[in-house]
Amino acid sequence: MKTMGETASPWADMYSVRGRRIKSSAIRELLKVTEQPNFVSFAGGFPAPELFPVKEVAEVTQKILAENGEQALQYSATEGYRPLREWAAEEMRKVGVPAQVENVIITTGSQQALDLLGRVLIDKDDPVAVESPTYLAALQAWRGYGARFLQIPSDSEGLSVDGLQEGLKEKPKMLYAIPNFQNPSGATLSLKRREQLVQWCRENRVCAIEDDPYRVICFDDRPLPRLIELECAQREEDTYTGQMVYLTTFSKVLAPGLRVGVVVTHPELISKLVQAKQASDLHTPTLNQMICYEMAKTGFLNQQARKVSTVYKERMELMYSEVKRIFPEGTKVSRPSGGMFLWVTLPEGMDADDLWKKALNRKVAFVPGAPFFPDNPKSNTLRLNFSNSNLDTIREGMRRIEEALHS
């Protein structure tokens, strides 16, 4: 433990077991170098800020403050702003999920949903099944609660349900999946596998967390049905009482800086999450929830999603073709049908960390894939973000990676 000045830090021996378990995210540390000028970063997971509907946000904010200013600035219910919860429930009913307002809690971004779920569900050494690779910040949040991860093998069609059935040595307490345009792999779970997965969860009484932040950033046709939709197809009820937890967010299409996420699940679990959230931050900022509601209820978000998807598709296609062009033979790269990431598997024996160091010297960054694996990291993988760079920047960054590859 570091000491400050000449005296030992009074904090040196104070941390809880959990406090000592918490580690900074590898990506976070990596990102610090990218703040230098002229750096091209394909490392983060940031949306394109030039597409943010700043003018529209300014307009609705003025309207909210003019009409309901006192409410917008006051404390509000831990469950969330009721019209926003009602809107979220209605969106789910449109696709056959019988959600009511008591099925919904609003969170301070989806990250808080992951944290609260960890808090109320995970005891030390509880087995949690996750895709391999999977979203780093879910691993990070749940490691803090002592989760033990069971890896579900995944391929270009997403997680393998056969792998689940045969590969898992024990029954997981819960399962975590990102069925659409997965972070980091870009893979989309096929319809057949979705159906198998829902059935497997039902038969084995395993609860599943369906994290769906990228759904509306869709490059081809329409996204496939949600797991929670498939689960409900055979149920008849007025209120959702199934075993899925559906997570979505306003971060990817509207604005991550507002920190507003949505959870839809069984009312009993919602109550437990509300209690945990109350101790955690009392409630998500009222004004921010009202902004999201105003933007959502008019259908503006759908329009915005189409705009964002069109731009990101173009960026993805350029980056994909550049990867195909510059990386050595034997490299595999995903061609995602939505989302924000390309996943690159270098030829066996090549090390993404080596390439990463060379790339940083040329002022271009990506994220080596290893931290996304809960266990047995594949050191020849890496993730490239295409949403936060325009076409020129993508070309320039890929040119620098090409140099790094040839050095």
Add this chain to the structure above:
Amino acid sequence: MKTMGETASPWADMYSVRGRRIKSSAIRELLKVTEQPNFVSFAGGFPAPELFPVKEVAEVTQKILAENGEQALQYSATEGYRPLREWAAEEMRKVGVPAQVENVIITTGSQQALDLLGRVLIDKDDPVAVESPTYLAALQAWRGYGARFLQIPSDSEGLSVDGLQEGLKEKPKMLYAIPNFQNPSGATLSLKRREQLVQWCRENRVCAIEDDPYRVICFDDRPLPRLIELECAQREEDTYTGQMVYLTTFSKVLAPGLRVGVVVTHPELISKLVQAKQASDLHTPTLNQMICYEMAKTGFLNQQARKVSTVYKERMELMYSEVKRIFPEGTKVSRPSGGMFLWVTLPEGMDADDLWKKALNRKVAFVPGAPFFPDNPKSNTLRLNFSNSNLDTIREGMRRIEEALHS
């Protein structure tokens, strides 16, 4: 565990030990009845919404979105918006605390600060010394982490340092205090006791959390020096490296609905809190932090604090004189020199719960004092909020309580 419809809930046996330990706040449940029309509530801890600077918030929000809209809506650093952190450090330097930007983290309200501190510092059964009575939501947050509370006896001058020295059977891992206009007691820790407390903490190497949300709502002269100021009076250093954690918030004077709090402490503990916050909600909403910074840097908040203090003082004085008038002989009531609450001790043998039930029948609410005691609750105590009712409402509510007393 409740079952939904005819099938057992799939969540019935899923909760973690921590999840089962989490309980809804007693106040929260109490507050639900007060949402009926024509109810007078002295129960919550809400600021007066009619004093919110709605117009000024609208103006700075427009300015921020016009000038830095992309930044305001984008992801931002977990530590917080740097200009706001610099402002907070500078405010501390003005009173002799050598704070730098690395001494500061911005949280999603002070509640998140309490939660993160619990997360990184408290293991199951760790002894935490608290005033008795104390802030309910701190008890609630830390009970979730398994804290064991040691009660420090308190009187009208705040917590008793003699009580600390003699009364505590073991050394606490940390100490939690609200030195100014305490919630719920309204008491202010005297200067002499502040000095004794800082010395006791130093000699015993006990870290202290100084929660100071009400400081600027001050009815008389100026507030007394902070514990962290007194600690620093004898230190010479460039960066704060002491054993205090200072918490403040924009909730009481600007707007609680924005959810922005500030923590100032040792950089090593800040780093740990940043790691915990990263897993918890990534960062506090960017726009909200920028709004707080714009309101703070011009000195507008000081002006607003004077306005709020003037109005609250008038409300306090009316409520105080009404309590004196209507409650039976032998009742004791605090006359706070700031903050938002009156604390009433009924004559021995009288039960606040009984009065509370009668009051609810007459559509007036307060909070019985028992939940504020970590242990051995005094059932003849109650808390009255004066900030959230105007003078007419205070008169009407007290009239109803008078009826309840005579029934």
